[in-house]
Amino acid sequence: MSEQRESGRPAGMDFYVLTLFPDMIRQALEVSILGRASRKGLIRVQTVNIRDFSEDRHMRVDDYPYGGGAGMVMEAEPVCRAIESVEQRSQKRRRVIYLTPQGRVLNQTIVEELAKEEELVLLCGHYEGIDERVLEEKVTDYISIGDYVLTGGELGALVLIDAVSRFVPGVLSNEESAQFESLQDNLLEYPHYTRPEVWRGKAVPEVLLSGDHRKIEAWRHEKSLERTGERRPDLLEKSFRTVGCWYGGERARSPAEELTRWVSRYGSLMDYDRRKLQKQCRVMEKQELLLLAVDLEAEWPKEGNPFRNLRGRETPLALLTLRGSRDSREKLGRFLTEQGFRLLLSRDLTEQQKAGGMDLLALEIRKKIL
Numbered sequence: 293m294s295e296q297r298e299s300g301r302p303a304g305m306d307f308y309v310l311t312l313f314p315d316m317i318r319q320a321l322e323v324s325i326l327g328r329a330s331r332k333g334l335i336r337v338q339t340v341n342i343r344d345f346s347e348d349r350h351m352r353v354d355d356y357p358y359g360g361g362a363g364m365v366m367e368a369e370p371v372c373r374a375i376e377s378v379e380q381r382s383q384k385r386r387r388v389i390y391l392t393p394q395g396r397v398l399n400q401t402i403v404e405e406l407a408k409e410e411e412l413v414l415l416c417g418h419y420e421g422i423d424e425r426v427l428e429e430k431v432t433d434y435i436s437i438g439d440y441v442l443t444g445g446e447l448g449a450l451v452l453i454d455a456v457s458r459f460v461p462g463v464l465s466n467e468e469s470a471q472f473e474s475l476q477d478n479l480l481e482y483p484h485y486t487r488p489e490v491w492r493g494k495a496v497p498e499v500l501l502s503g504d505h506r507k508i509e510a511w512r513h514e515k516s517l518e519r520t521g522e523r524r525p526d527l528l529e530k531s532f533r534t535v536g537c538w539y540g541g542e543r544a545r546s547p548a549e550e551l552t553r554w555v556s557r558y559g560s561l562m563d564y565d566r567r568k569l570q571k572q573c574r575v576m577e578k579q580e581l582l583l584l585a586v587d588l589e590a591e592w593p594k595e596g597n598p599f600r601n602l603r604g605r606e607t608p609l610a611l612l613t614l615r616g617s618r619d620s621r622e623k624l625g626r627f628l629t630e631q632g633f634r635l636l637l638s639r640d641l642t643e644q645q646k647a648g649g650m651d652l653l654a655l656e657i658r659k660k661i662l
């Protein structure tokens with residue numbers, strides 16, 4: 293728990309919430325999982341009351357809108373000073389997120405991206421909104437939590453903190469770990485069952501009692517797909533069947549497997565060292581995702597390119613290579629593009645490992661795929 297970052301700062305995450313209603317933020321974060329995480333010091337939430345920066349003896353922070361119209365507008369100066377009071381606490385560049393119905397709608401990919409930060413500044417508006425000029429100066433991200441109207445940004449900030457905190461190491465227990473959740477696959481979860489085995493005449497699906505883990509995993513995947521099709525067809529269109537594939541022995545195999553596990557709970561694997569697979573024609577679909585790891589210095593079969601019979605239909609592809617020149621990587625990338633793949637990214641694995649682990653790479657792929 294006393295794990296430190298290289299910077300010497302404690303691990304975890306700092307949130308600064310700028311609001312006219314700090315109690316609303318604090319009280320919500322005292323309880324349950326986030327309360328526990330706060331007490332452990334894994335997440336630190338500091339509220340800044342924008343009213344403390346009012347320039348007015350009545351502590352007013354809002355005024356009538358220029359040009360007329362309904363409601364009040366929060367003044368630029370108190371908001372700006374509140375943000376600057378946070379900026380003063382260290383020189384670091386921080387994202388300043390304004391919660392607004394006009395923002396990008398929050399989703400799990402955005403949440404994971406934000407979880408990479410060490411600190412986030414969350415600005416909550418009230419009334420009609422905030423004077424545009426301070427937003428232009430200070431805000432880096434505009435985020436909405438959905439297409440419905442709230443009375444202010446506080447619930448938005450709480451939703452964001454809740455979702456992001458789940459990715460902070462230690463906030464969830466091992467069993468609850470946020471890493472391998474089905475929403476990463478853009479699929480809803482499979483149905484869950486617990487004892488008794490028969491409840492009011494309704495039995496638990498047979499397969500779950502079989503003890504056959506492969507069969508159970510296949511059943512859960514099928515149920516996830518079925519359920520997403522019924523309840524969230526919009527999500528199903530954004531979901532991809534991930535296929536991890538390698539050529540060139542163990543060196544290529546283990547990164548392919550690792551990345552596949554990071555990208556998808558239900559990923560499958562193909563071993564292109566097997567001559568039989570090379571000979572078979574396989575056309576991958578648009579809704580599949582190919583993660584391909586190739587050792588460029590592994591010997592090629594005498595028939596030529598081992599992937600000559602692998603085709604895509606605009607199938608997204610992430611290409612990871614080991615050894616070999618940049619030139620040979622680009623050549624393979626072009627070859628696969630001609631075979632019908634849509635090259636999302638191509639990386640040298642040694643370079644990638646220097647830049648960041650498979651988790652970062654997986655997130656990058658997820659962001660590029662749509």
Ligand code: 9D3
Nearest residue numbers: 391392393436437438441442443444445448
């Ligand atoms: C009633 C005023 N609206 C004109 C049609 C504009 C408006 C201003 C301020 C609507 C809502 C709000 C307050 N909402 C938020 O601050 C907010 C919010 C939201 O309303 N929906 C979804 N996400 C968010 S994040 C912050």
